[in-house]
Amino acid sequence: MTKRDILAGMDIGTSNIRVIVGEIASDGSLNIIGVGTSPSEGIKKGVIIDLEQTVESIIRATAEAERMVGAKIDLANVGIVGTHVGLFTSRGVVAVAREDKEITEQDVERVLQAARVIALPQDREIIDVIPREFIIDDYDGIRDPVGMLGVRLEVEAMVITGSMTSLRNLLRCVNMAGYEVNNLVLNALANGEICLTRDEKEFGVFLLDLGGGTTEIALFKDGTLQDLSVLPVGGDHITNDLAVGLRTTFQLAEKLKLERGIARPEMASPENDIEIEGISGKEKRMISSVDLYNYIEPRVQEIMNLCKQEMGRMGYNDMPPGGVVLTGGVSLMKGIAELAGDTFGCPVRIAQPSYLGVKSPIYSTAVGLIHYVYHNQGLRRSGKRQERRPGGPLSSLWRRFKNFIAEIWE
Ligand SMILES: Nc1ncnc2c1ncn2[C@@H]1O[C@H](COP(=O)(O)OP(=O)(O)OP(=O)(O)O)[C@@H](O)[C@H]1O
Numbered sequence: 001m002t003k004r005d006i007l008a009g010m011d012i013g014t015s016n017i018r019v020i021v022g023e024i025a026s027d028g029s030l031n032i033i034g035v036g037t038s039p040s041e042g043i044k045k046g047v048i049i050d051l052e053q054t055v056e057s058i059i060r061a062t063a064e065a066e067r068m069v070g071a072k073i074d075l076a077n078v079g080i081v082g083t084h085v086g087l088f089t090s091r092g093v094v095a096v097a098r099e100d101k102e103i104t105e106q107d108v109e110r111v112l113q114a115a116r117v118i119a120l121p122q123d124r125e126i127i128d129v130i131p132r133e134f135i136i137d138d139y140d141g142i143r144d145p146v147g148m149l150g151v152r153l154e155v156e157a158m159v160i161t162g163s164m165t166s167l168r169n170l171l172r173c174v175n176m177a178g179y180e181v182n183n184l185v186l187n188a189l190a191n192g193e194i195c196l197t198r199d200e201k202e203f204g205v206f207l208l209d210l211g212g213g214t215t216e217i218a219l220f221k222d223g224t225l226q227d228l229s230v231l232p233v234g235g236d237h238i239t240n241d242l243a244v245g246l247r248t249t250f251q252l253a254e255k256l257k258l259e260r261g262i263a264r265p266e267m268a269s270p271e272n273d274i275e276i277e278g279i280s281g282k283e284k285r286m287i288s289s290v291d292l293y294n295y296i297e298p299r300v301q302e303i304m305n306l307c308k309q310e311m312g313r314m315g316y317n318d319m320p321p322g323g324v325v326l327t328g329g330v331s332l333m334k335g336i337a338e339l340a341g342d343t344f345g346c347p348v349r350i351a352q353p354s355y356l357g358v359k360s361p362i363y364s365t366a367v368g369l370i371h372y373v374y375h376n377q378g379l380r381r382s383g384k385r386q387e388r389r390p391g392g393p394l395s396s397l398w399r400r401f402k403n404f405i406a407e408i409w410e
């Protein structure tokens with residue numbers, strides 16, 4: 001198997017590290033051939049706090065995926081949590097180079113390069129530049145200018161920046177685990193690939209990634225990511241509340257949450273049919289699912305309220321036409337879509353990858369990473385033209401990423 005044929009996605013989350021390996025079939029379709037999961041140690045609220053523990057967790061997850069695939073993975077496409085990420089709009093403009101004024105991919109590369117020329121604080125680095133629209137002479141709203149004619153090519157782009165320290169630590173962990181980073185991709189962009197339809201992205205939708213230590217709110221509109229916010233609260237806080245409330249261990253509270261957790265009162269029963277032990281392992285007691293609900297619901301509601309606040313800050317007190325889509329582990333909580341629907345006053349659905357073996361919202365980010373890298377090259381265009389691009393479908397994204405890596409190690 002050549003390196004080109006397989007792509008690995010690495011989601012280094014607060015609760016779990018998930019590695020997904022995808023194979024690109026000869027007809028261009030993607031098949032998932034390897035899955036590896038390891039509890040994540042060394043990460044808090046999306047931030048690496050212990051290098052060695054993180055490296056070990058990465059090795060465990062990757063080894064599991066490699067065993068399934070029967071081959072060693074060398075290159076990893078790694079997700080970046082939005083905690084230290086900044087988004088802002090930048091413009092670039094260039095003169096079209098060719099004499100016959102046909103716009104080429106090189107012009108597009110140059111104009112995106114021009115959009116990168118911005119003053120940045122020393123501790124920040126540009127991760128990516130995503131075109132929102134191109135403007136050729138005075139015609140705006142163009143998604144893909146290659147092949148069109150014009151004199152002046154302008155781009156309005158979203159510049160994604162990250163904290164240099166966080167990015168370096170992330171790269172270092174992956175390298176220390178024995179892997180080279182092929183691409184760094186924002187988790188929100190990866191999730192968007194898997195969880196949202198083209199129409200949702202076009203007309204406007206909020207995608208909430210409900211993770212263990214973080215809750216990420218991503219706004220998509222006009223086909224691309226428009227805004228992003230990360231709350232340092234997630235499923236681990238629900239477990240914590242439950243452990244404190246029931247005076248039991250975190251492990252038992254987590255188990256109860258996964259097996260019996262509910263976020264709606266009509267799903268609860270007053271029957272005392274759940275046995276719990278105290279912290280010392282003694283003092284067994286019986287509780288009901290109403291008790292569980294009473295500890296779980298306030299935190300879930302709080303997370304949703306905080307999300308609503310962020311949405312308001314992004315300019316949406318009323319929800320966009322695409323409504324709200326949930327993914328991430330906490331979206332598996334029974335009744336959460338109904339609770340979210342009531343909070344946001346719009347339809348809410350839960351999204352997950354549709355591939356066999358990874359049909360769960362816990363895999364959205366890792367599978368999305370592969371999708372994103374496979375489907376999005378420099379211009380993020382779809383379809384036939386990709387085949388014409390010299391150097392293979394990933395070359396442009398790859399080239400830009402290599403420049404980025406070189407810059408941050410300088
Ligand atoms: N069936 C379930 N019911 C309720 N919560 C669940 C369920 N399954 C998983 N979770 C919770 O989801 C969280 C983990 O989700 P996920 O794997 O998406 O997080 P992560 O990506 O590791 O973290 P983060 O995105 O915050 O860095 C944990 O808090 C876990 O308890």
Ligand SMILES: [Mg+2]
Nearest residue numbers: 013211328365
């Ligand atoms: Mg996550």
